[in-house]
Amino acid sequence: MTDLSKIRNFSIIAHIDHGKSTLADRLIQHCGGLTLREMSEQVLDNMDIERERGITIKAQTVNLRYTAEDGETYHLNLMDTPGHVDFAYEVSRSLAACEGALLVVDAAQGVEAQTLANVYQSIEHDHEIVPVINKIDLPAADPDKVKAEIEDIIGLPADDAVLTSAKSGIGIAEVLEAVVKRIPPPVGDREAPLKAMLVDSWYDPYLGVVILVRVIDGVLKKGQGVRFMQGGTQHLIDRVGAFTPKRVELPELGPGEIGFITAQIKEVEQARVGDTITTVKGGATKALAGYKEVQPVVFCGLFPVDAAEFEKLRESIGKLRLNDASFSYEMESSAALGFGFRCGFLGLLHLEIIQERLTREYDLDLITTAPSVVYRIALGHTKNEDAKVIELHNPADYPDPSRIEMIEEPWIKAVIYTPDDYLGSILKLCQDRRGIQTDLTYVAGRAQVTYELPLNEVVFDFYDRLKSISRGYASFDYEQIGLREGDLVKMSILVNNEPVDALSLIVHRAVAEERGRGMCERLKDLIPRHLFKIPIQAAIGGKVIARETIAALRKDVTAKCYGGDISRKKKLLDKQKKGKARMREYGNVSIPQEAFIAALRMGEE
Ligand SMILES: Nc1nc2c(ncn2[C@@H]2O[C@H](COP(=O)(O)OP(=O)(O)OP(=O)(O)O)[C@@H](O)[C@H]2O)c(=O)[nH]1
Numbered sequence: 001m002t003d004l005s006k007i008r009n010f011s012i013i014a015h016i017d018h019g020k021s022t023l024a025d026r027l028i029q030h031c032g033g034l035t036l037r038e039m040s041e042q043v044l045d046n047m048d049i050e051r052e053r054g055i056t057i058k059a060q061t062v063n064l065r066y067t068a069e070d071g072e073t074y075h076l077n078l079m080d081t082p083g084h085v086d087f088a089y090e091v092s093r094s095l096a097a098c099e100g101a102l103l104v105v106d107a108a109q110g111v112e113a114q115t116l117a118n119v120y121q122s123i124e125h126d127h128e129i130v131p132v133i134n135k136i137d138l139p140a141a142d143p144d145k146v147k148a149e150i151e152d153i154i155g156l157p158a159d160d161a162v163l164t165s166a167k168s169g170i171g172i173a174e175v176l177e178a179v180v181k182r183i184p185p186p187v188g189d190r191e192a193p194l195k196a197m198l199v200d201s202w203y204d205p206y207l208g209v210v211i212l213v214r215v216i217d218g219v220l221k222k223g224q225g226v227r228f229m230q231g232g233t234q235h236l237i238d239r240v241g242a243f244t245p246k247r248v249e250l251p252e253l254g255p256g257e258i259g260f261i262t263a264q265i266k267e268v269e270q271a272r273v274g275d276t277i278t279t280v281k282g283g284a285t286k287a288l289a290g291y292k293e294v295q296p297v298v299f300c301g302l303f304p305v306d307a308a309e310f311e312k313l314r315e316s317i318g319k320l321r322l323n324d325a326s327f328s329y330e331m332e333s334s335a336a337l338g339f340g341f342r343c344g345f346l347g348l349l350h351l352e353i354i355q356e357r358l359t360r361e362y363d364l365d366l367i368t369t370a371p372s373v374v375y376r377i378a379l380g381h382t383k384n385e386d387a388k389v390i391e392l393h394n395p396a397d398y399p400d401p402s403r404i405e406m407i408e409e410p411w412i413k414a415v416i417y418t419p420d421d422y423l424g425s426i427l428k429l430c431q432d433r434r435g436i437q438t439d440l441t442y443v444a445g446r447a448q449v450t451y452e453l454p455l456n457e458v459v460f461d462f463y464d465r466l467k468s469i470s471r472g473y474a475s476f477d478y479e480q481i482g483l484r485e486g487d488l489v490k491m492s493i494l495v496n497n498e499p500v501d502a503l504s505l506i507v508h509r510a511v512a513e514e515r516g517r518g519m520c521e522r523l524k525d526l527i528p529r530h531l532f533k534i535p536i537q538a539a540i541g542g543k544v545i546a547r548e549t550i551a552a553l554r555k556d557v558t559a560k561c562y563g564g565d566i567s568r569k570k571k572l573l574d575k576q577k578k579g580k581a582r583m584r585e586y587g588n589v590s591i592p593q594e595a596f597i598a599a600l601r602m603g604e605e
Pocket residue numbers: 014015016017018019020021022023045053054055056083134135136137138164165166167168
């Protein structure tokens with residue numbers, strides 16, 4: 001049983017790449033959680049893709065023992081939080097499990113949008129926030145300027161910010177002292193009915209579903225019968241423990257403590273983030289506030305390039321889903337692509353992560369159809385059917401236009417934070433994407449601009465474009481603000497007069513022609529020439545709005561290497577053969593796999 005006054009629960013909030021994981025590793029190392037050899041890998045980001053992309057996806061926590069200058073030993077629970085807008089809800093639950101936060105700001109980059117969004121959330125949770133200015137070893141570091149930014153932009157006192165270089169190990173002890181002295185201990189009642197928050201859950205092949213919890217009141221013990229108040233299920237706890245960061249079993253978790261439990265749960269879906277855990281007998285009557293059921297917002301079809309791999313795809317998707325309750329899938333069949341799955345994601349990054357894991361970990365070649373948001377459509381009545389409202393996840397299911405009375409699409413509020421120089425191009429980008437500017441302010445040579453934007457204009461390549469026009473300096477954060485009516489139509493793409501359903505998408509009428517022209521032009525470059533002429537058309541209903549033609553070609557690919565180098569000829573033929581495997585036949589036209597997504601990139605507007 002740990003004395004409450006000796007516990008500190010905190011998270012680290014930072015913009016991507018400001019050094020959160022490196023600092024976390026240093027804190028663990030300082031507290032002796034791991035040996036140097038074990039430290040050679042960053043421990044908190046534990047998925048391959050996380051490491052490669054340098055982003056944190058799943059929240060993790062470590063329990064550290066720190067003997068402070070006052071001679072007392074403290075239990076520090078360090079919570080790692082995901083660093084991307086797609087996972088905002090998980091972040092909010094992790095923050096709700098803490099009493100304070102370290103705000104890590106890069107000494108050379110200063111405050112950025114993601115930092116802001118997370119700090120405001122942290123403030124909402126009444127956290128004590130300790131500013132940490134990291135990377136002071138960099139030649140471009142300017143801690144005083146960053147301090148001023150923290151005060152001006154965020155409104156937090158930064159005089160006593162801790163200066164660190166997580167990379168060279170400077171200021172680490174100071175950070176730990178600040179945690180102990182400035183972040184308050186948790187409060188809780190050991191005698192009260194059990195109330196624990198489900199902070200995170202994941203699937204472990206040996207233990208089943210592992211649940212990360214923060215105990216608010218009462219005690220969690222092995223052998224206890226518990227009830228998940230939102231999920232409505234009951235379970236028997238078979239393990240209680242913590243990560244140091246190695247997994248250790250403990251006799252119990254008391255108020256204020258963070259640790260894990262297992263209860264022979266088979267699916268993460270049964271352990272929803274934000275749920276309240278209480279005892280079956282004499283349990284709490286009121287669940288903790290803040291529970292939300294996360295819903296996928298971006299949908300797309302995933303199809304195997306090789307139809308024979310459908311079963312493998314089904315199995316692989318099933319395995320991924322074991323570990324990720326926020327992603328959904330159901331079988332889908334398409335005239336052109338055969339059997340595949342319609343999948344739902346929290347956002348584009350989430351989509352890319354799943355797609356990449358399927359490709360890399362499960363060695364699948366996939367075709368991804370155009371991502372789509374969820375539209376709400378009011379349909380008028382017909383002779384046989386009453387009027388009704390439907391949700392549209394797939395442009396292929398677009399109803400008969402004559403029946404549509406109204407279409408609504410989801411909108412977001414986006415906050416973009418950028419150095420002045422790039423503001424002009426960013427405003428143009430937002431304007432082109434049907435954005436409505438609601439605010440523009442300048443602080444210390446940077447602009448903060450707020451836009452309302454339709455989500456469907458953001459899901460394709462908005463983030464990539466933003467990064468490229470600002471040379472990586474602009475940052476972006478968004479939240480959903482509900483549905484709004486829009487003049488939306490389905491645009492079909494016809495290749496050699498056949499509609500290709502995987503390329504059809506819902507667009508706003510005002511931008512349909514431009515987008516249609518862009519897609520036709522790109523497809524013209526992406527589809528190789530055939531022996532016959534291929535028309536490529538964009539159409540709304542029966543009306544063609546854009547057209548390109550791919551000229552016919554003579555087949556002999558080796559014709560261009562006259563001269564007798566046989567190995568070169570062979571290489572070309574091999575390449576042609578390989579290329580074939582990655583093509584999709586549409587009628588009698590082969591479309592390369594990469595064309596499906598590349599056609600949607602909106603290019604250098
Ligand atoms: N020069 C210098 N580089 C640092 C320091 N701390 C971290 N870095 C580097 O900055 C990069 C990003 O560090 P991470 O710790 O992965 O950043 P992060 O904030 O965890 O990133 P996310 O997981 O994406 O949120 C890495 O290349 C680190 O080596 C520092 O104190 N000085």
